[in-house]
Amino acid sequence: MKITASNLIRWAGLAAVVAGIIFAGIQPIHPPDVVASVTTGAWAVITRVKTAMCLLFLLGLAGIYARQVERAGWLGLAGFLLFSLSWALQTAFVFAEAFILPLLAADAPAFVDGVLGMAHGQASAVDLGALPALYALVGLLYLLGGLLLGLATFRAGVLPRRAAGLLAVTATLTPAAALLPPHLQRLAAVPMGIALAWLGYALWAEGRAPAAETSPDRPAPAASRAAVAAADGGTR
Numbered sequence: 001m002k003i004t005a006s007n008l009i010r011w012a013g014l015a016a017v018v019a020g021i022i023f024a025g026i027q028p029i030h031p032p033d034v035v036a037s038v039t040t041g042a043w044a045v046i047t048r049v050k051t052a053m054c055l056l057f058l059l060g061l062a063g064i065y066a067r068q069v070e071r072a073g074w075l076g077l078a079g080f081l082l083f084s085l086s087w088a089l090q091t092a093f094v095f096a097e098a099f100i101l102p103l104l105a106a107d108a109p110a111f112v113d114g115v116l117g118m119a120h121g122q123a124s125a126v127d128l129g130a131l132p133a134l135y136a137l138v139g140l141l142y143l144l145g146g147l148l149l150g151l152a153t154f155r156a157g158v159l160p161r162r163a164a165g166l167l168a169v170t171a172t173l174t175p176a177a178a179l180l181p182p183h184l185q186r187l188a189a190v191p192m193g194i195a196l197a198w199l200g201y202a203l204w205a206e207g208r209a210p211a212a213e214t215s216p217d218r219p220a221p222a223a224s225r226a227a228v229a230a231a232d233g234g235t236r
Contacts, residue, residue, distance in 0.1 A: 005066075012063020013203025019056035020197025022049060027186040027193075033116040035109045038101045047098035054091035058084060060200050065149070067203055068158040076152030083145025089138045120182050139174065146171025146192070153199070163198035166191055 026046055031037035065072065065080040072080075101112050114124025118135045150168025154161050170191040177188035 009063045009067050010204055010206070012059050012066070013200040013206075015056040016060025016064060016200025017197045017204060018200075019053045019060055020193045020195070020200060022053040022193070023057075024190045024193030024197070026050065026053075027190050030186055033119055033182070035105055035112050035116070038097070038105050038112060038116075044098070044102070047094060050094045051091065051098050054087050054094055057087045057196070058091075060196065061087070061149075063203055064153070064159065064196075064199050068153060068156040071156035071158055072152040073156075075148055076156065079145050079147070079149030079152050081145070082141045083149050086138055086141035086145050089134065089141070093135065093138070120185065121178055143171050143174050146174075150195075159199050159202045163195050163202065167195040167199070170195060 026049065029042075030046060031040060031043050037043050061080060061084050065076060068076060096115070101115060105112050110124075110126045111128070114122075114126050114128050115131065117124060118128075118132055124132070147168050150164050150166075150171060153159055153164035154168065170188075173188070177185045180188060
C-alpha cells in the first residue's frame with residue numbers, strides 16, 4: 001500500500017475505532033478498584049488491554065485532528081492538545097495499574113488502595129505525594145479537551161456532527177459521574193468510547209482515492225490524448 005497522508009489518517013481512524021470499542025466494552029466488566037483485584041488474572045488482562053487502548057487513542061486523536069485541521073481552527077488545536085495530553089498522562093497511570101501495583105499489593109496495600117481510590121475521590125490513608133493532583137489534572141484535561149475538540153469538530157462539519165456532539169456532551173458531564181455509585185461510574189464512560197469509535201469509523205470508511213491529476217509537464221494518459229485528437233480532428 002502506498003504511504004500517503006490520507007492513508008495514515010485512515011489507519012489512525014481504525015486505531016480510534018479499536019480504542020473506542022475497548023474503552024466502552026471494558027467498563028461493565030472492569031474488576032472493582034480494590035486491592036484484592038490487582039493480583040487477579042482479570043485485572044492483568046484488562047489493564048494491559050487498557051494500556052494498548054491509551055496508545056491507540058493517541059494515534060486516533062492525531063488522525064481525527066489531522067483530517068479537519070484546516071477547518072477546526074485554534075479551538076480544534078486546543079482541544080486536540082488538551083485531550084491528547086490527558087490520554088498521555090492516563091497511559092502512565094494505566095501502566096502503573098498493570099505492571100507496578102500488582103507488585104506492591106502484598107507489601108504496601110495501603111499505598112495501592114490509595115492509588116486506586118483516586119479514581120473515586122477517596123482520601124488515602126498514606127501520603128501519595130503529587131499523584132492525586134496529577135490525577136485531578138488528567139480529569140480536567142479530559143473534560144476541557146473533550147469539550148473543545150467536540151465543539152471544534154461539530155463546527156468544522158468534516159466528521160459526523162452527532163458524534164462530535166456526543167463527545168462534547170460526554171466530556172462536559174464527566175464530573176457528574178462522581179455523584180453515581182462506584183459500580184455505575186464506569187458506565188458513564190461508555191458514551192465517550194462510542195463517540196470516539198464513531199469518529200474513527202468515519203475516518204476509516206471515508207473514501208480516500210483522490211482523482212488523478214495531470215501536471216502541466218507530464219504527458220496525459222493515452223485515452224485523454226485520443227479524446228483530444230478526435231476533438232481536434234472534428235473541428236478541422
